[in-house]
Amino acid sequence: MEKSTIFLDFYGTIVNKDSFGIFLRRLGIGSLKPKYLRNAVKGLKEMSMDNRLVLISNQAAIGYGIIQDKDFKQLLERFDAEMKEKGIIFDGIYYCPHRISEKCPCRKPEPGMLEKAVQELKIELNSGWMIGDQTCDISLGKNKNLQTILVTTGYAGNDGHYKDKPDYVAADLYNASQIIKFIKFSKEEKND
Numbered sequence: 438m439e440k441s442t443i444f445l446d447f448y449g450t451i452v453n454k455d456s457f458g459i460f461l462r463r464l465g466i467g468s469l470k471p472k473y474l475r476n477a478v479k480g481l482k483e484m485s486m487d488n489r490l491v492l493i494s495n496q497a498a499i500g501y502g503i504i505q506d507k508d509f510k511q512l513l514e515r516f517d518a519e520m521k522e523k524g525i526i527f528d529g530i531y532y533c534p535h536r537i538s539e540k541c542p543c544r545k546p547e548p549g550m551l552e553k554a555v556q557e558l559k560i561e562l563n564s565g566w567m568i569g570d571q572t573c574d575i576s577l578g579k580n581k582n583l584q585t586i587l588v589t590t591g592y593a594g595n596d597g598h599y600k601d602k603p604d605y606v607a608a609d610l611y612n613a614s615q616i617i618k619f620i621k622f623s624k625e626e627k628n629d
């Protein structure tokens with residue numbers, strides 16, 4: 438199967454939001470351990486078999502000084518290492534540390550973070566996917582002509598920020614992986 442690129446949100450999509458754990462870390466206590474959502478690792482494993490994976494995460498909590506950049510980096514390094522142990526390769530991991538009021542070009546649904554990945558990783562956006570639990574993820578995906586999947590973990594799209602509707606809705610990342618597999622298969626079958 439042709440490799441597509443899947444852009445994934447982090448908190449509420451792959452792992453449980455644990456701002457408090459990261460906050461505690463600032464005080465020198467607690468650990469920076471990713472807390473995986475149900476079926477997230479299983480789904481990523483499936484997706485990684487015939488797709489490229491890229492993480493794009495909004496982290497305004499850094500800009501507000503609630504969590505420290507170095508702590509979040511450490512959490513992501515641990516996440517990346519745990520993924521590699523399971524044979525799941527992320528081609529790129531990106532995050533926007535800016536405050537909402539800074540109106541930066543990289544905070545989703547702005548396309549800066551995704552465009553940076555496209556350029557650095559030489560991504561072909563054609564037949565790409567965007568998966569997330571918030572409407573900013575779906576809005577960004579739609580603007581970039583990606584196929585979009587809203588996962589009903591995390592906010593489940595109930596954040597109320599943007600009106601864009603996802604192409605598909607999945608209960609978790611494993612369901613999302615099966616939707617992608619099916620759609621890709623259907624398209625290849627048509628081209629036979």
Ligand SMILES: [Zn+2]
Nearest residue numbers: 533535541543
């Ligand atoms: Zn930013």
